[in-house]
Amino acid sequence: MGEQVTGIGIVGTGVISGTYLDHLAKLPGVEVVAVADLDISRAQAIADQRPGVRALSSDDLLADPAVDIVLNLTIPAAHAPVHQAALQAGKHTYGEKPLAVDRAEAEPLLKLAAANNLRIGCAPDTVLGTGTQTARAVLDRGDIGVPTAASASFVTPGHELWHPAPEFYYQPGGGPLLDMGPYYVTSLVTLLGPVRRVTGRAGRSQEQRKVHTGPRAGETFPVDVPTHVTGVLEHESGALTTVLMSFDVWAARLPRIEVYGTEGSLSVPDPNGFDGKVELVTASNREWTEVPVAGGYAGAGRGVGLADMARAIRTGEPHRANGTLAYHVLDVLESLLEAAAQDQPVDVASTVDRPAAVPLGASPESS
Template identity: 75%
Template sequence: MTAAGGNTRVGIIGTGVISGTYLDHLEVLPGVEVVAVADIDLERATEVASKRGNLRAMRSEDLLTDPDVDVVLNLTIPAAHAPVALAALEAGKHVYGEKPLAVRRTEAEPLLAAAAARGLRIGCAPDTVLGTGIQTARAALDRGDIGVPTAATASFVTPGHERWHPAPEFYYQDGGGPLLDMGPYYLTALVTLLGPVARVTARAGSAHAERTIHTGPRAGTTFGVDIPTHLTGVVEHTSGALSTVLMSFDIWASRMPRIEIYGTQGTLAVPDPNNFDGEVELWSPQAGEWRALDVAGGYAGAGRGVGLADMARAIRTGEPHRASGSLAFHVLDVMESLLEAAERDQPVQVLSTVERPAAVPLGASPDQA
């Protein structure tokens, strides 16, 4: 199921803001070719297609049955991730989606089962962990630069997405919140670096019962908050390392690091996992100061969609793909377990597990490595 030139043909469902970023990067990524776009609003899909020149706009149900589409790129809102992905799998299409894989584990489990039964692939963002930032940190850990990793911190804070997003309500409804919105970047990075998670504990709350939109035609409109907007948790990796996680929509500013990893022989400062690149710094007792590490792995110049290109190559070669449904499911399981731990006020065992995805070698291309 590939085009004559060997490219994997992609159809996008969901033409909101993030679709533009994906389209920009997929146009230059090897091994993939976007051939169609669809949306619940056909006019919006038509407008997006017209700006790209060679894309077909269609209804979602038509894209699912289109024989010229090999992979469905699911860019719908979080609440629609699972039903759209399941429909694509049932139509015989591979699926790659935005994070999270689903809003609930119970929605995600049928996706993995359907893909396995049909011999299809599921991939899921974030694929930022495949860039040079996280992969250089991975190489440093695998080299033993900080000895045995024993702990980590991961912190994302903001005063709220309503300050920049013209329609932010979904961030504050079921399936939203700082953990499900930004947690996938941080937890996927932690699993990539330190391995799977065995147990979690957490506390959560909300600073505001209502939020006010600050930008766009609905500026000044208020709306209610339905979910926790601040969470602090401890994540216990199967390796024994302990990661402290802070995710908040309630904090104006912070000087805490995005991610730091602490080992028996030093400390590693890891760049923002929402980006593909960034400087990795090492502090060791021998040097007694921070020093920047040379890039040692990852897809250079990567952008949104590199995980899809990596999956397309893996489909052609029969190899495992890195931004996998299994990894996304484990991260979802960890996030839901953190919310459960906060609600129950007790530790929660994480029942799923996953192997660390293969490292991305220095100089690799997504259509070759």
Template identity: 65%
Template sequence: MGDALKDQSPLRIGVVGAGQISGAYLRTFATLPNVSVTAVADLDGARAAAVAATVPGARATVAEKLYAAEDVDLVLNLTIPAAHAEVAQAAIAAGRHVYGEKPLAATTEEARAVLAAADAAGVRVGCAPDTVLGTGVQSARAVLDADEIGTPVAATAFMVAPGHELWHPAPEFYYRPGGGPLFDMGPYYLTALVTLLGPVRRVVGMASTSRDVRTIGSGPRAGTEFPVEVATHVTGVLEHESGVLSTLVMSFDVWAGTLPRIEVYGTGGSLSVPDPNGFDGPVRLFRAQAGHWEDVPVRGGYAGAERGYGVADLARGLATNSPHRADGQLAYHVLETMESLLLASQRGQAVLVASHCERPAAVPVHARPETE
């Protein structure tokens, strides 16, 4: 299939997985002219039918039929992380492009197999998060690309919270392998760091688990205890290929904090980057010569972007025969970086990150994925 779709618009999407997150994607797709949902599948047929009914022209079906459907060009994989690789492989085997929720797969071994299959089939792979395509991270990227803080030398990235069990009625999966603060929130922060500063060469890290048992704090099962199987506080240092050192802290063990989400420090100033779990937010710049912080106006990114813009950007890439930004190689590199951090914490020594990805192209200011 490959780039045979570059003259077709819109890109026809089959959604596999009709859970809560599907609603966010579908609301976004309704506003974008270069994508169109044609089919929805879920293990729960009634749920697939209910979701398909909200999209004009879409139908409910089963996954096997969706993969083979003539009116499906790309499979949007919104299943649970443990099923990401299986669904992606089935879609690729049918000759379909794939875009999935994070992570690309449960392990780098599974992710490598997905990318190899896609390469052999000549189809594209995309993966969330696509929050980095919004005006927040992209305006910060424009500041860096214009050398307005000089040469970057270091960065910090902090995500601290007391734990999702306080608000989530069924939080156990956050505390099983593949979960924890690193694998849950890390993709947002690491994808932003790579977008801003380029790929990672090696890492050092340490991790801890403060409690073996946690208690559900809300919903019908409030008061129920469950075991913790993963590290709940991970800290590390990433050495980017550029030489920049990024300090990362991901924690479900902190009740409150005033640490910045992401900051980048250069030879001529500093840059404050908004929460990478969102698409926009304030960007602030400190120039050494000026001696004070100033707000940065929007200088890049898809304005008004929401979840699903990564799919539209992939459609743009197909239409223009150019790379898409939230691609499989970037997602694989982020996944390997996270695995390497945990491995470094176990070994007590630095771990090399074997993979390399290109720093994604910047999104120009006022760009739209259907016209860029």
């Protein structure tokens, strides 16, 4: 009997789709069979370059029996509607982050999937690579004792400096917290467990921003979301994480993620990447020392979470980049914005189990 292959249909063929297509072609157990886009010429251009991939309308893709999982690569505002349409068509669905623009959109998706015995998966899957998973292994084996605190920061002067159509980064579902926060909070939950309460402050430096590149360079557009958010996440374990997410900072010397414990400190690489250097300081060795790779999918790229999900569907096991985790991350991020707006702490209503660690040497087809 040959290897089981799960058919993938991509809805949305923007910039990120090329990265997914490249990496999915290298992964076992999954095959892209169809693509769809509002601009059918973009979908057709992909199909023309990739044998076996068909360009379809979204409706035809959702109805295609060869499509087992819909990969949703639309803009944030369309994430929930496309997920819903896929689930209603009887398809499993996996998408880019965030799961939806808010909890009110996201929660019905989880209920719909559960009622129909379907799976939802959601990026980021970067946490399944050797970077975050090596850090997870360090924590799980007790190298820094009991984790008590962490720090996480992402700063940039703004995506309009490089993106030719950056408006969606400054609309609901965007902003530094919902754009980059999912990478950081997903990594923090993977490392330290779920979050039970948040406090925060938020602001914006400009009411209008300007496109800097492409054919629309010089055009201005409104800013509808906070562009600088800072706060504290209280994990159910009792650990406290300080977070800073900003589109208002030109440069800073800040750690991406560090975790502090009773017996040492841990430096975690950029959670927007799959690998990177993990470093450790302990009570017995006060110099930062690189940690050998101790877990994670080696050589991983975008789509490894989708392959992990496809394998889990076939075996009946839980998948790691799952909808419940994505919902909890969204809940944390939205609660942080609410805490800033209300000027008081906000309890996070949802919770989630830490996803299973990815063992050293694992493959998405066998882990």
